[in-house]
Amino acid sequence: MTGLLEERAAIVTGAGRGIGRAIAEALVREGASVIVADNGASISGDGGDPTVARDTAATLGAKAIAFSESVASPGVARQLVDLAIKQFGGIDIIVNNAAILRDAFVFRADPLDWDAVIRTNLSAAFYLINAASSVMRDQDKSGRGGKDGYTWGRIVNIVSSAGLDGNFGQAAYASAKAGLFGLTRAAAMDLNGAQITVNAVAPFARTRVIDIIQPANEAQKTYKERALKVGTHHVASLVAALCTPASQSVTGQLLGVRGREVFLFGQPHPVATLAAEGKDWSPEDLAQALGTRLAGQFTDLGTDLEAFNTERDERLSNSHSSSPCGRSSG
Numbered sequence: 001m002t003g004l005l006e007e008r009a010a011i012v013t014g015a016g017r018g019i020g021r022a023i024a025e026a027l028v029r030e031g032a033s034v035i036v037a038d039n040g041a042s043i044s045g046d047g048g049d050p051t052v053a054r055d056t057a058a059t060l061g062a063k064a065i066a067f068s069e070s071v072a073s074p075g076v077a078r079q080l081v082d083l084a085i086k087q088f089g090g091i092d093i094i095v096n097n098a099a100i101l102r103d104a105f106v107f108r109a110d111p112l113d114w115d116a117v118i119r120t121n122l123s124a125a126f127y128l129i130n131a132a133s134s135v136m137r138d139q140d141k142s143g144r145g146g147k148d149g150y151t152w153g154r155i156v157n158i159v160s161s162a163g164l165d166g167n168f169g170q171a172a173y174a175s176a177k178a179g180l181f182g183l184t185r186a187a188a189m190d191l192n193g194a195q196i197t198v199n200a201v202a203p204f205a206r207t208r209v210i211d212i213i214q215p216a217n218e219a220q221k222t223y224k225e226r227a228l229k230v231g232t233h234h235v236a237s238l239v240a241a242l243c244t245p246a247s248q249s250v251t252g253q254l255l256g257v258r259g260r261e262v263f264l265f266g267q268p269h270p271v272a273t274l275a276a277e278g279k280d281w282s283p284e285d286l287a288q289a290l291g292t293r294l295a296g297q298f299t300d301l302g303t304d305l306e307a308f309n310t311e312r313d314e315r316l317s318n319s320h321s322s323s324p325c326g327r328s329s330g
Contacts, residue, residue, distance in 0.1 A: 004244045006031035008152055009088035011080060011128065013037045013071055014098030016052035019158065019203055019232045023095055026236035027243065028060050033088045036060070037067040037080060038098070045100035045116055071098065072119045077127035081135055090144050092152040093243050094132050096125035096180070099158070103169040114172045121176035122183070125157055129187055129198075137194045153196030154243040157184050158235075161202050161256070161304035164265070168303060181254060185267075188252035197251035199242050202265070203235040204258035230259050238262055272297050 010027050014020035016038030024034045036057045040049030050068035057066035065087055071077050084091040099121045102113035133155070140150035162170050163177025181200050188198040238257045241247060256263035274289050281289075 003031040005093075005240070008032040008092040008243070009084050009090055010034045010093035010095065010243075011037055011067075011084055011091065011132070012095040012097060013124070013128065015095075016040060016056045019205060019235050020095070020097040021056055022232035022236035023097065023239045024056065024060060024064065026233070026240040027093065027095075028063050030240055030244075031063075032093060032243075033063045034060065034065075035067050035080065035084055035087075036064055037069075037071055039068050039070045041070070041100065043101050045102070045120055070120075070124075071128055072124040074127045074130070077124070078131045080128065081131040084132075085135065090139050091132050091135055092139075092144075092154065094128055094155045095158070095239060096128060096156070097158040098124060099160075099173070099176075101170075101173055103173065104171075105169050106171045109171060117172035118176050118179075121173065122179045125180055126183060129155055129183070133187070133191055133194075133196060136196050137191075140194065149195065151195045151245065151248055153191070153194065154247075155184075155187065155191075155196065155198040156239050156242055157181070157198070157200045158239075159184070159200045159202050159254070161204070161307060164202065165302065165304035165307050184254070185252055192251060195248070197242070197248065199250060199252070200254045201235065201238055201242070202254065202256040202263075203232075204256065205230045205232045205235050234259050 005027060008027075008031070010024075010032045012020055012024045012027070012034055015024040015034070015036040020038065021036075024036055027034050036053045038053040038056070040052030041047055048068070048070075050066075053066035053068045057064040065083075067080055067083060069076050069079070071080055081091055100117055102110075102117055104110070104113065133153075136150070136153040139145065139153075144150055145152045157180050159180050160173070160177040162174045163179075163181060166174050184198050184200040191198060235257050238255065242250060242255075254265040254267060256265060272294055274286070274293060276285075
């Protein structure tokens with residue numbers, strides 16, 4: 001433990017299990033006080049179990065408290081931020097990790113399931129960022145963080161490669177995670193002047209999401225087998241790093257983590273251009289040009305499982321080594 005996050009206060013959603021719990025553990029080890037926000041619902045978002053948050057907070061010790069309400073509403077998000085202020089004197093770190101899955105092909109999906117996934121995986125993150133960021137900005141005026149100005153504000157959104165590459169039957173989940181990356185970029189721009197950083201992390205690790213994958217082919221079967229071997233503590237290390245003072249200049253970025261590998265993703269920008277010479281495009285000419293002149297640069301329909309199904313992760317991430325504090329959080 002280095003104490004790099006001493007005096008910081010954090011909220012981690014979905015912190016009762018898996019990646020969220022590993023992140024909460026890492027932040028506490030570095031000295032932060034953490035609200036373990038988790039309503040204990042199933043992976044589909046059904047039911048709820050308040051003991052999930054309570055048991056995790058108890059395990060983490062005196063610097064952790066439990067919050068077992070769903071944050072998928074503006075009022076509850078505000079209540080959660082108010083709790084951080086009351087218990088810890090402020091709020092400095094937000095990790096939006098909570099997510100549910102209700103997979104179905106688009107032609108069979110229930111619109112109510114779509115609404116539930118978007119509300120939990122995307123809207124809830126906005127509600128919490130909206131409630132917390134205004135407090136963070138005011139903390140500069142109140143002197144939180146010292147005389148050199150408030151530079152403790154950190155927001156990390158846990159996204160998914162499914163939102164970047166897509167996957168079969170995951171229209172709602174992929175759309176929510178893609179939207180969460182868009183929210184990351186916009187929030188980073190809005191909050192940059194206040195020295196609050198906002199980043200997105202796409203994890204490759206053992207989670208409930210990976211566990212319920214039904215492989216459609218041998219490549220996806222291999223992907224699942226590998227992912228189930230990768231400890232969540234690697235993701236937690238990256239998130240904790242993004243919350244440290246040394247990461248003040250890192251904002252608006254999309255990062256991936258697969259074991260000991262950390263990726264910096266490129267972001268969508270034009271890769272090729274078609275220009276009509278001397279006249280506007282006709283639909284016929286433009287369709288022909290798209291199919292011939294740009295075809296070689298089209299992005300294929302490979303899923304995120306194929307994109308990350310490589311051997312390198314076995315060499316670098318099939319490890320159960322302990323964290324810097326000497327205890328494994330995987």
